Amino acid sequence: MTADQWTRRSLLRGGAAVATAVPLLGQAQAAPAGPAPARQEGAPMNAVSFTVNGREVHLQLDPRTTLLDALREHLHLTGTKKGCDHGQCGACTVMVEGRRINSCLTLAVMHDGESVTTVEGLGTPEKLHPMQRAFITHDGYQCGYCTPGQICSAVAVLEEIEAGIPSHATEDLDHVAFSDAEVRERMSGNICRCAAYPNIIAAIRECAGEKQA
Ligand code: FES
Ligand code: FES
DSSP: OOGGGOOHHHHHHHHHHHHHHGGGSOHHHHSOOSSOOSSOTTOOOEEEEEEETTEEEEEEEOTTOBHHHIIIIISOOTTSOOSSSSSSSOTTEEEETTEEEEGGGSBGGGGTTOEEEOGGGTOOSSSOOHHHHHHHHTTOOSSOSSHHHHHHHHHHHHHHHHTTOOOTTOSOTTOOOOOHHHHHHHTTTSOOTTOOHHHHHHHHHHHHHHHHO
């Protein structure tokens, strides 16, 4: 049969004949050519344990699972949002061991034994965290998608200032103090598509005042 004599029907017939023959071949011969699949069937999972919002959790995870996916897909803590999944928007901000991080940029297995706080762990509808309350008071959101990340970041920002950790906006390294410029700089990794920035800063300013009072 020449090349131009091949029809769709003859190709399908030929393919079926090869498929029928495969089990008669050795495993090595039957293995498909080309690059190995991204994940081998039966590849080992990793056991990971951490404390999330005060509760100890144990998971079996593909080692490539990000902390963000572990929280959202495995623990169903969907307060933490996936915006860009590339470390650019801050919607996924959570606190690990008291420090804020982008949970989309870190693997869950890297945090075995650590303590994670998400927006669900800050307060409850009945007993809001002061930062959550201030965001409501100052209308610090519109669609709300960035808000959990903004609130987690804002809580950590006040702790950073209190601990004397300087930022690029700090003028006197011996005296790290609250200012709108400090907040703008420190919150610059949290993008708000709705541009609620003046209200977000007002909410953080109120909380800073409460902390100092
Ligand atoms: Fe993590 Fe955007 S989802 S930074
Ligand atoms: Fe809509 Fe910030 S409130 S993205």
